[in-house]
Amino acid sequence: MVMQKYLDKAEVLIEALPYIQRFNRKIIVVKYGGSAMVDEELKRNVIKDVVLLKLVGFKPIIVHGGGKEISRWVGKVGMEPKFINGLRVTDQDTMEVAEMVLNKVNKELVSLVQSLGVKAVGISGKDGGLLKVDKKLSGGEDIGYVGEIRKVAPKILYDLLEKDFLPIVCPIGMDDEFHSYNINADDAASAIAESVSAEKLAFLTDIEGVFYDKDDPSSLISELRPDEAARLIENGNIGGGMIPKLQNCIDAINNGVSRVHILDGRIPHCLLLEIFTNKGIGTAILKDDEEKFYNGND
Numbered sequence: 043m044v045m046q047k048y049l050d051k052a053e054v055l056i057e058a059l060p061y062i063q064r065f066n067r068k069i070i071v072v073k074y075g076g077s078a079m080v081d082e083e084l085k086r087n088v089i090k091d092v093v094l095l096k097l098v099g100f101k102p103i104i105v106h107g108g109g110k111e112i113s114r115w116v117g118k119v120g121m122e123p124k125f126i127n128g129l130r131v132t133d134q135d136t137m138e139v140a141e142m143v144l145n146k147v148n149k150e151l152v153s154l155v156q157s158l159g160v161k162a163v164g165i166s167g168k169d170g171g172l173l174k175v176d177k178k179l180s181g182g183e184d185i186g187y188v189g190e191i192r193k194v195a196p197k198i199l200y201d202l203l204e205k206d207f208l209p210i211v212c213p214i215g216m217d218d219e220f221h222s223y224n225i226n227a228d229d230a231a232s233a234i235a236e237s238v239s240a241e242k243l244a245f246l247t248d249i250e251g252v253f254y255d256k257d258d259p260s261s262l263i264s265e266l267r268p269d270e271a272a273r274l275i276e277n278g279n280i281g282g283g284m285i286p287k288l289q290n291c292i293d294a295i296n297n298g299v300s301r302v303h304i305l306d307g308r309i310p311h312c313l314l315l316e317i318f319t320n321k322g323i324g325t326a327i328l329k330d331d332e333e334k335f336y337n338g339n340d
């Protein structure tokens with residue numbers, strides 16, 4: 043019985059080894075969404091996986107959200123959270139709360155990584171001029187201090203990676219006048235992944251992946267090419283926050299990121315399962331010319 047347990051572990055390791063070799067020294071951007079930060083145990087497990095990726099030689103960068111936590115604090119100070127097309131309407135007061143909360147989440151993640159023995163540095167998109175933004179409108183409507191990323195200056199990330207730090211980025215940027223802007227964390231993650239030509243971009247969210255029918259969990263799609271993903275959006279198969287997420291996946295894959303995944307961050311070790319096993323989980327967005335692994339199953 044005990045022996046079997048170790049044999050199983052050895053099998054897992056043997057399956058993982060080619061992936062460890064293939065991705066050694068490669069950059070993996072992990073977008074860790076607030077919806078997959080529901081409790082401390084879950085957070086610790088997700089961060090443990092990212093730390094492991096670092097220890098076996100990958101170069102992970104975490105880009106995190108915290109939308110739920112921002113809404114909680116906005117409510118605490120007596121304001122009503124408001125969203126238009128998935129983006130938070132961000133007036134001056136909301137911006138202040140959002141920046142405070144995202145910085146708090148950022149440093150909590152830094153503490154977690156450090157507690158697991160890896161050196162981390164938490165920054166926002168303001169640091170080193172990482173994320174330069176313009177004001178973003180939603181369907182022509184002014185939604186306040188919401189940023190559209192115009193330019194990414196990844197030098198700060200390369201410098202941190204070179205010095206062996208794990209960078210943890212929160213989605214706040216600055217415009218040319220040095221005002222702070224709130225950025226959707228999916229936008230920040232894909233822009234950062236593109237700017238460093240990441241090998242992988244993984245979105246950790248609160249659903250198993252992309253469903254063909256948004257109300258039918260048995261309709262999970264394992265692999266999608268950019269044109270298929272665009273068609274799903276056009277045809278109305280996709281709703282809510284999954285629309286900008288999938289659009290970000292398409293943009294990332296069309297702009298130099300080799301592989302993009304949407305994973306259920308609530309599944310223990312979802313990142314490791316996706317990266318180190320042949321089967322994978324969630325939804326992978328493939329390049330146009332990449333062969334599908336699950337031919338016919340979608």
Ligand SMILES: Nc1ncnc2c1ncn2[C@@H]1O[C@H](COP(=O)(O)OP(=O)(O)O)[C@@H](O)[C@H]1O
Binds near residue numbers: 228249283
């Ligand atoms: N076709 C679909 N497949 C999967 N999820 C979908 C689909 N259409 C809408 N959704 C919704 O999108 C949500 C994920 O987006 P969002 O809540 O913005 O995630 P996050 O907070 O992690 O960025 C899911 O929880 C789900 O309710």
Ligand SMILES: CC(=O)N[C@@H](CCC(=O)OP(=O)(O)O)C(=O)O
Binds near residue numbers: 110225
């Ligand atoms: C402009 C905008 O909507 N910004 C987001 C930033 C945080 C975020 O995106 O967090 P999740 O990934 O957890 O959703 C917000 O204020 O909620």
